Amino acid sequence: MKSLDRLLKGQQGVIAYLTGGRKFLSRITAMGFTPDVMVSVVRNGGRGPIIASLRDTEVALGRGEAAKIMIKGDSCE
Amino acid sequence: MNNPVLNKPITIALAGQPNTGKSTVFNRLTGAKQHVGNWPGKTVEQKSGLFTYNNNKHHVVDLPGTYSLTSNSLEEQIARDFIVNEKPDVVVVMADASQLERTLYLLTEIRLLSVPVVVALNMIDIAEEQGKTIDSVKLESQLGIRVVPMAAAKGRGIDLLLEAVENAAAGGVCTSTEQSVAGNPYYKSIRSIISGKFDGVCSEQWMTVKLIEGDSKAVETVKNTLSAADWKSLKELLDKIENGQLITAGARYSWINDVLSSVVNREGESTAKRRGVKFDRAATHPVVGKMIALLIMVLSFAMAMIIVMPIMGLVQSVIPGLVELVRETFSGSSLWFGSLLADGLIPGLFVAFMMLCYVFGVYIVFGLLEDIGYLSRMAYVFDSSMSKIGLHGKSVMPLLMSFGCNIAGVTGTRVIDSWQQRMVTLVLVSIVPCMALWAVVSFMGTIFFAAAMPLVVLSLLLVMVLHISLTSAVLRKFVVKGETTGLIMELPPYHKPNWRTIWGHVWVQVKAFLKRAFTLIAALSIIVWALSYQQDGNMGNSILASIGRFFDPISSFLGLDWRLFIALLAAIIAKEASLSVIAVLYGLGAGAVSITSLLIPGSGGFEEAALIGTIAQSVSPASALAFIFAFFFSIPCLGTVATIHSETKSLKWTIGASLYYTVTSLVLGGLAYRVGLLIF
Ligand SMILES: Nc1nc2c(ncn2[C@@H]2O[C@H](COP(=O)(O)OP(=O)(O)O)[C@@H](O)[C@H]2O)c(=O)[nH]1
Numbered sequence: 001m002k003s004l005d006r007l008l009k010g011q012q013g014v015i016a017y018l019t020g021g022r023k024f025l026s027r028i029t030a031m032g033f034t035p036d037v038m039v040s041v042v043r044n045g046g047r048g049p050i051i052a053s054l055r056d057t058e059v060a061l062g063r064g065e066a067a068k069i070m071i072k073g074d075s076c077e
Numbered sequence: 078m079n080n081p082v083l084n085k086p087i088t089i090a091l092a093g094q095p096n097t098g099k100s101t102v103f104n105r106l107t108g109a110k111q112h113v114g115n116w117p118g119k120t121v122e123q124k125s126g127l128f129t130y131n132n133n134k135h136h137v138v139d140l141p142g143t144y145s146l147t148s149n150s151l152e153e154q155i156a157r158d159f160i161v162n163e164k165p166d167v168v169v170v171m172a173d174a175s176q177l178e179r180t181l182y183l184l185t186e187i188r189l190l191s192v193p194v195v196v197a198l199n200m201i202d203i204a205e206e207q208g209k210t211i212d213s214v215k216l217e218s219q220l221g222i223r224v225v226p227m228a229a230a231k232g233r234g235i236d237l238l239l240e241a242v243e244n245a246a247a248g249g250v251c252t253s254t255e256q257s258v259a260g261n262p263y264y265k266s267i268r269s270i271i272s273g274k275f276d277g278v279c280s281e282q283w284m285t286v287k288l289i290e291g292d293s294k295a296v297e298t299v300k301n302t303l304s305a306a307d308w309k310s311l312k313e314l315l316d317k318i319e320n321g322q323l324i325t326a327g328a329r330y331s332w333i334n335d336v337l338s339s340v341v342n343r344e345g346e347s348t349a350k351r352r353g354v355k356f357d358r359a360a361t362h363p364v365v366g367k368m369i370a371l372l373i374m375v376l377s378f379a380m381a382m383i384i385v386m387p388i389m390g391l392v393q394s395v396i397p398g399l400v401e402l403v404r405e406t407f408s409g410s411s412l413w414f415g416s417l418l419a420d421g422l423i424p425g426l427f428v429a430f431m432m433l434c435y436v437f438g439v440y441i442v443f444g445l446l447e448d449i450g451y452l453s454r455m456a457y458v459f460d461s462s463m464s465k466i467g468l469h470g471k472s473v474m475p476l477l478m479s480f481g482c483n484i485a486g487v488t489g490t491r492v493i494d495s496w497q498q499r500m501v502t503l504v505l506v507s508i509v510p511c512m513a514l515w516a517v518v519s520f521m522g523t524i525f526f527a528a529a530m531p532l533v534v535l536s537l538l539l540v541m542v543l544h545i546s547l548t549s550a551v552l553r554k555f556v557v558k559g560e561t562t563g564l565i566m567e568l569p570p571y572h573k574p575n576w577r578t579i580w581g582h583v584w585v586q587v588k589a590f591l592k593r594a595f596t597l598i599a600a601l602s603i604i605v606w607a608l609s610y611q612q613d614g615n616m617g618n619s620i621l622a623s624i625g626r627f628f629d630p631i632s633s634f635l636g637l638d639w640r641l642f643i644a645l646l647a648a649i650i651a652k653e654a655s656l657s658v659i660a661v662l663y664g665l666g667a668g669a670v671s672i673t674s675l676l677i678p679g680s681g682g683f684e685e686a687a688l689i690g691t692i693a694q695s696v697s698p699a700s701a702l703a704f705i706f707a708f709f710f711s712i713p714c715l716g717t718v719a720t721i722h723s724e725t726k727s728l729k730w731t732i733g734a735s736l737y738y739t740v741t742s743l744v745l746g747g748l749a750y751r752v753g754l755l756i757f
Binding site: 025026049 | 144147176177178179182183293323326327361457460461562565566567570
């Protein structure tokens with residue numbers, strides 16, 4: 001299991017669970033991040049925010065935010 | 078249709094996630110008949126409008142764009158309170174056909190409330206382009222809610238939407254249960270405890286789901302409604318629920334997926350491509366992306382100036398004639414009144430008009446960048462840089478707008494969703510020099526520092542960066558404390574520009590500016606006119622001059638004499654005016670009977686060469702440096718101050734910020750003077 005910020009560009013995986021406070025969870029889930037959904041990483045430069053793609057949407061996430069999203073079964077495309 | 082002609086207008090609430098085309102629909106519905114204000118007591122913009130359809134009056138209220146309806150953010154709270162308390166006749170929920178899964182999320186919440194709902198399935202054209210086919214009839218029967226397929230930007234579907242709205246308003250509520258959340262083991266028991274207590278718009282099922290979610294507002298409401306014993310048993314249940322937020326959100330999405338499985342056909346998708354993929358790769362690249370952003374900014378400002386220059390030039394060319402005409406008309410008995418108009422009011426209005434041009438230009442350009450979807454990429458690319466001063470990427474846009482015009486920068490902070498971040502950015506934007514300021518800086522600079530001018534500009538910019546960082550740190554530490562949440566930002570797909578939408582946004586802003594700034598600037602210029610009016614043109618004897626001399630202790634700290642100090646003061650009305658003010662105060666201008674008449678370019682009646690000569694003789698380089706710094710960081714123009722007030726709705730913030738700019742500008746000017754004395 002890895003957090004989303006560890007996924008490299010082009011890799012994808014399924015969200016296992018999310019951590020964090022109420023406010024964060026409510027925002028991130030409304031953006032589409034919930035357990036069992038497939039996410040792929042569009043951009044991850046190693047520092048700075050990443051871009052993730054899920055449910056037909058692209059979302060920019062700070063590294064701290066991405067670190068709270070745990071991914072299972074990550075794979076290279 | 079057999080609707081009776083109603084006396085009371087039908088109230089429509091327009092709800093939707095950001096970027097689903099809500100403003101486009103709103104503009105299509107209301108046309109020019111819009112009212113823009115703020116939500117009562119809030120700093121969030123409220124737009125509403127009236128229109129008539131089928132002989133019925135309709136009142137549309139644009140709810141803030143939100144991704145969900147929790148009680149965690151101001152916008153969500155506003156949208157929720159409006160639906161619950163104002164009980165609109167119909168709620169139109171926008172959905173984006175090209176991103177249906179996510180954009181239906183808001184609907185899963187709203188449909189639990191007891192209000193009639195219509196779904197506006199927008200961006201059908203884009204979904205088609207992407208090769209998706211959506212069976213809207215099936216969607217409608219699955220949801221049990223009227224679904225209207227639309228392409229709002231092209232005006233497609235508006236009539237159908239109106240018809241659906243009218244039917245829904247007449248037909249009343251069709252409540253639906255949230256099957257998937259109802260499967261939650263606690264759902265039944267919770268619902269039975271609150272049973273019979275909630276029969277308003279806030280239905281029992283809504284309340285039950287919100288309780289499972291752990292929504293603080295719902296918990297509070299229920300606590301106040303239930304008896305102590307009931308509350309105790311409810312509390313026990315609620316305490317057992319873990320991850321309520323995740324469970325409900327997950328349940329909503331699986332419900333959406335169930336609904337969509339037979340509605341969306343993605344067979345054609347593989348062959349179609351998303352727009353602008355190649356450009357996006359460059360635009361979000363950490364290095365290339367920044368370069369692209371800066372290039373686009375430079376081009377944008379150039380474009381803005383190309384758009385507004387001709388208008389500015391035209392007005393500038395007719396003003397002197399107008400002033401002459403007014404003077405002649407009143408040259409008889411009421412000389413002073415003629416002067417009030419010709420030297421006070423008209424120049425004031427002229428300045429306000431010039432500001433309007435800057436605002437207009439910047440808005441058109443940024444409106445375009447926003448509309449095509451580029452601005453969020455810019456925010457993304459600058460996020461790490463901005464985080465160094467404790468801000469999000471979204472703050473970069475208002476800061477950049479500010480280089481064009483501080484007024485636009487201040488209103489630009491609206492895109493920032495966190496209040497804390499927004500207030501910090503709002504104070505920071507006026508530290509950025511606007512376009513009007515450079516003329517004066519480069520004029521003064523070249524007289525004294527000729528070849529070293531690039532160095533002066535560089536140091537100004539360096540000090541600006543320091544100033545911004547320090548101000549941000551101080552504000553975040555002492556004034557707007559609170560946790561910073563990191564970046565979570567949708568990157569909407571690129572669109573072709575839609576000039577109607579852009580024009581709609583620009584027009585709203587222009588009207589708002591007219592309302593708040595014109596009267597204020599006109600009033601202030603009349604006051605300043607009165608303070609400086611001298612029929613013989615010797616302004617050294619005016620009240621304003623005495624005021625300037627009164628501040629001698631401060632001016633001498635900066636190594637300035639009262640004349641340069643007054644020029645600094647004049648900058649409050651308009652930065653551009655400072656030069657002619659200096660010229661006249663040094664006795665070069667002819668024919669000016671008050672400071673305000675100098676607001677019109679070329680009205681000082683001085684030779685530039687003479688001004689250069691005089692200044693070079695009577696001002697020391699250190700003083701000039703001090704003037705440049707104090708001027709560069711001085712309080713922004715009155716239009717900006719007025720905008721700070723209208724955006725914050727707070728006198729405290731407006732005055733506080735103004736004092737802060739004034740003090741820092743004097744301190745920086747003073748420091749520059751000391752440094753200047755060491756160098757020269
Ligand atoms: N192709 C297409 N573009 C649309 C449609 N509706 C809105 N847009 C564009 O989508 C973008 C976002 O629209 P806007 O009304 O500002 O969204 P809001 O954030 O929900 O208010 C703008 O560029 C619109 O011109 C549509 O039906 N089709």
